Amino acid sequence: MMESKSFPGNVDSLDSLREYVGERAQQAGLAKKPTYALKLAVDEIATNIILYGYQEAGLVADFTVLSEITEQALMVILEDIAAPFDPLARELPDSGDLTKSLEDREIGGLGIYLTINGVDEFSYEYLNGKNRNKFVMKIAST
Amino acid sequence: MAFQIESVVGEQVARLTLHGELDSLSARVFQTEIEKIANQPIEALVLDMEDLSFMSSAGLRVLIYSKQKIGPKLAIYIVKPQELIVDTLTKTGLQHSVTIVDQYPV
Structure with a gap:
């Protein structure tokens, strides 16, 4: 069964968002490390939605977390009504960027890099006027 | 857990102790602490992270900012x-x- 929960679109929501994702991960039986990776991924994408999709555009709105636990996986979808933005369309830091010293680094791109590298599946679609960022964590069979 | 930071700034060493979760909200507090010491002749920035349980890329950006x-x-x-934060630094x-x-x- 799909569960739905909305949060105000500001950075004060991030703490309760991570707590909620942590609760869902616990219900799904995810271990500590994948739980952290999922919380990090959802936090990173939600931060982009809040700062760029909403605040920079002068939009005051909620975003919604849809989640579903099956035998195989925990699926989380972040849904927002900001302008279409595909996080996968932007260029990710490559191995050259990631070995640069701090003083030569460009600030940006790290969040989406951590998202894609942290979850088992990440996908994006724009559907019915909404951005849908989807995260899947597989549940290890025992 | 709410983010907290304590700073002890000496002649060459600034020591910041971070507690709780470092996200894009709390990273602003962290960055403000760095800005306070930015014009001092600091040689070492010591970040005590034993009680820090979460760090997003917003925290990484403050590390990059500090050096710059x-x-x-x-x-x-x-x-x-903590191990999961080391993972983020490594990745x-x-x-x-x-x-x-x-x-x-x-």
């Missing part, structure tokens, strides 16, 4: 970071630019 603002000669020591290649230690002075 204070200068390339600044040594950054991260004391006792992003930032562990090459900081020194992870069990205690400071080393």
Whole structure:
């Protein structure tokens, strides 16, 4: 069964968002490390939605977390009504960027890099006027 | 858990102790602390992270900012970071630019 929960679109929501994702991960039986990776991924994408999709555009709105636990996986979808933005369309830091010293680094791109590298599946679609960022964590069979 | 930071700034060493979760909201507080010491002749920035349980890329950006603002000669020591935070530093290649230690002075 799909569960739905909305949060105000500001950075004060991030703490309760991570707590909620942590609760869902616990219900799904995810271990500590994948739980952290999922919380990090959802936090990173939600931060982009809040700062760029909403605040920079002068939009005051909620975003919604849809989640579903099956035998195989925990699926989380972040849904927002900001302008279409595909996080996968932007260029990710490559191995050259990631070995640069701090003083030569460009600030940006790290969040989406951590998202894609942290979850088992990440996908994006724009559907019915909404951005849908989807995260899947597989549940290890025992 | 709410983010907290304590700063002790000496002549050459600034020691910041971070507690709780470092996200894009709390990173602003962290960055403000860095801005306060940015014009001082600091040689080492010691970040005690034993009680820090979460760090997003917003926290990484403050580390990058520290080096760029204070200068390339600044040594950054991260004391006792939790395993999952070390993973983030490793994945992003930032562990090459900081020194992870069990205690400071080393």
